[in-house]
Amino acid sequence: MIKYTIKRLAQSLVTVAIVATIVFLLMRMLPTDYFFTEDQLMKLTPEQKTEQLEAAGLLDPMGEQLLRFYGQTIRLDFGQSRRIQSGVPVIRVIGDKFGISLRLGCIALIISLIVGVVLGIIQTLNKDHILDHVGTAYTIFVNAVPSLVSYSLVLVFGSKVLGLPPIYSTRNPGPSSIIPIACLTLASIASYALWTRRYMVDELNKDYIKLARIKGMSSKTIMVKHVFKNAFVPLVQYIPASFLYTISGSLLAERFFSVPGMGPLLTDAITRYDTNVVQTLSIIYASLGIIGVFLGDVLMMLVDPRIKLAGKGGTR
């Protein structure tokens, strides 16, 4: 197990390093005009521009810049933000936004996990009856309709019918985050319900369930002890990843409701040529993705003792 973890960690480090390098190079492909604000572009002479670029080390040969970047990253020095919040260390810029995204995302995750799994169980119990069809219609609607449209519908319903504030405000974070959280849960409830239902129905059709029925076990015991426990194993795998993704925030939801979270930070940073922020964010995103998958595998192994990761061929 330990050997396996170390091996996997090493592979992940390589992937993160490659991702960071590619993002670094991609950012250097942008025209340097983006380095300046529009005002500066108009006023500064070409000499002044070159001077500023040189001072920022952007005119050095690419290899040199890359080496400097590696050096700093290994020392965990992510530099300072340039345009998002001038001169503030990147870690602080991200940290401020991080809390907001994490709060919204965690609430949304907990709600959608509970509601989604319960909805899936209700659907399974009423298979091919009206409640099941209602649930299926909901999952189809959410999966098929663009989230921009469903967010708009939730927004109109929430603010017109329920009278909730339509935009997030930091002065009034409680009530004003209800609509954004509702939007965030919309899609994940559907996917949890879909998968819970599917795995449970699969499990119900297996022979050992039939045997348990014939033995005279009550269907409640069968559901709780066998079906749900086994159906939950594949679901567990995705929980850490979705938890970690809440940190990165939802780009569309946060932009749509003006939530000052992590989501829109990346695009803002790219369009403003804030290279340090972009690089740090992409390292964070890549690491979150990799750690999420890894934790998912570990959790699955803990829930289901039959699964072993280190074995040959893998479990999937």
Place this chain on the structure above:
Amino acid sequence: MGKKNDELFRFVEYSAEAAERTGYSDYSYWKSVFQNFMKKKSAVVMAIIFFALVIFSFIALMIGKYNYSSLLTDSALAFQSPNGEFWFGTDNLGRDYWCQVWFAAQTSIKLALIVAIGECVLGVTIGCLWGYVRQLDRLLTELYNIINNIPMIIYMTLISLMVGQSFFIMSVAMICFGWLTMARNVRNLVLMYRDREYNLASRCLGTPVWRVLVKNIFPYLVSIVILRLALSIPSTIALESTLSYLGLGLGIDTPSLGILLRNARNYFLDYPYLLIFPAAIVSLITITFYLVGNAFSDAADPRNHV
């Protein structure tokens, strides 16, 4: 006893015609697919609605009182509710909403179809190579991990800044980053089937690789490919609307769902018809594709055939 049996059972005389009849089956793959598909009434109805919608979008543009290319901004006419002159009302600049909505619907369908087909061709080709050619496995897996681990929004932002924003650029960019899921699905299936006995036999007999891929393996892929194709249409429309809403997608003068909703974002709380018309039409398109795709992929799976 013996006598009774003789009465009950008689030997049948050999008839060449009857022997032929049992040995013959008129099974045809695509006919079966079609028959299975027609059994799903809801999907058939949805498919008809979809085609009607596409045809109507052309008629709608023709019968509308305003032409998209000659729309005028007139603030005196802003926010007219739907009426006899402006069937879907007017937007914040006083432009006719009817022709904008139908034009946007056409743009969305066109983009989604182009991207879906492009993704499919690229995804299946790369997926087959990835699964079949062992030497490429390592390389393509690494490539997949790397592309997949960089947020797509970085690519899209960079492309919109460096190359520009247009229908063509958008569709190429979405194909370039959209083939991954398809390729992965195809690769996993190819891995499953590549070393089955009949493929080993084919290879021993000297069948060229492309022929093994096309004749022996591809039929197993059809249902999953169709499913992904159908699902990629709603998700392309969703991605387009998200990107355009963020200002990273289509240009501001190409009407699409994202652009319409972006313009309407500040107004549709007071003028709900600005949201309802595009939302209803686009939802109908995406839900249709979702259902038809699912039904068709069930029908295409040879295991569901009788």
